[in-house]
Every structure is written in structure tokens, then in C-alpha cells.
Amino acid sequence: MCTPFxxxxxxxMIKKQVGELQKACTTVSDPRVIESVRSNTPFKVKEAFPGATEAEQKLLEGFAPLNSPQEFQGYLRSLEEYAKPFDHVDEKQLKKLFPKAKKLKVPDLAALDLRYVTYLGWKDTGTNKMYLAYHLNGKLVGVEGRFTPVGKKSVCFLCNRHEEVALFSAVTKSKPANASPDYYKAIGNYMCVNSETCNRNITDVTVLERFISDIVL
Known part of the structure; x- marks a missing residue:
């Protein structure tokens, strides 16, 4: 039996690929097209797990021969026990990330299913601030930024999905060697207003990790 990985x-990402195959099986009449999708989708999944063991690889490609919606949904349910949760954090750790926010309110961690969390994100509507917490290179780091709702849908830079967004702008800690004492640089992007929605959508952490690195390193 595999441990959560x-x-x-x-x-x-797996759900997305399983969905692609399920769609092909239920809507495409050309068997050659279905077989192409049946070959490509497991390959894309395995690509995302370069260090997978033989047992893990077998599990990851287990949806390839399936055909019915019930089979696909059963497969996805079977993966839940292998979901690796966001590393445990507590209120004290989160507040320590943002020492200047004296009255910081943190999310109700007990109410979160950490299996479905890539990053912690929460808003303080009183100050129009948003806070992110993420394990970068094994270390818990935090990003604080201005959060300005724009009242429209657009593509979130983190999950790359069309959702209701806000402009999230954070000041980077890095400075050029010859910078003046009052120098600062803000990095802004459109991101999901609802972090829970973003966590349900995100399939790649490359952009997230690059953004956090640009801010905190």
C-alpha cells in the first residue's frame, strides 16, 4: 500500500486528465480518438510524478482502461487516501510569519481539510490585505499584500482559471545594490477572490513558487 504522496x-491535475478521458469515452464516436486520449492522459499524469515508485505509477495509471462515469468517479474516490495534506501549521506559526500585523486574524485551521490545500490564503477586509502561507523549499513562508477586488472575472495567475478575481499586490524584499533607502518594488497579479476556489483549481505550483520567491527572497 502506498503512503500519501x-x-x-x-x-x-489528475482530476482534469481523468475528466478528459471520461469526456472522450462519453462523447466521441471514433475509437481511434478515444484510444489516443486513453494513451495521452495517463502519460501526462505520470510526467507530473517523476520520482514515483512502481506501486505509485500503477496507481496513477489505473484510470487508463476505464470507460463509464461510475468507474471514473470510483477511481477518483480511491485516490483520496493517497492525498498528501498541507503540512501542519498552527495559529502561532501563522502569526509569526506576519509580525507587523498585530491584530492578525488567521483562518479556522480546524475547519480545513488540508488534503485539498496547496496554499493558505485569507483576507482581512478591514485593512484590504491578503495573506498567503506556503511551504517553499521545506520552509513555511508568508506573503502579505494589498487586495483590491475588481468586480469582474478574469484569469487567475495561480490557477489559470477564469474566476472572480482581485488585484493582489505585494512588495518585494529584494533591492538593487545601489537602491536608495526608500526604494520599493511591488509585484501585482490578478488572483482568485476565493482562495478555496483557487485551491480546487490549481494544477501546477511553478507560478506560485516563483511569485513567492520574488517577494520573500
């Missing part, structure tokens, strides 16, 4: 964004 599938992170939230990877599980979302």
Missing part, C-alpha cells in the same frame, strides 16, 4: 495541485 499526491499533493493537492497534483490531485487537481
Amino acid at each position: 499526491i499533493r493537492n495541485h497534483q490531485l487537481n
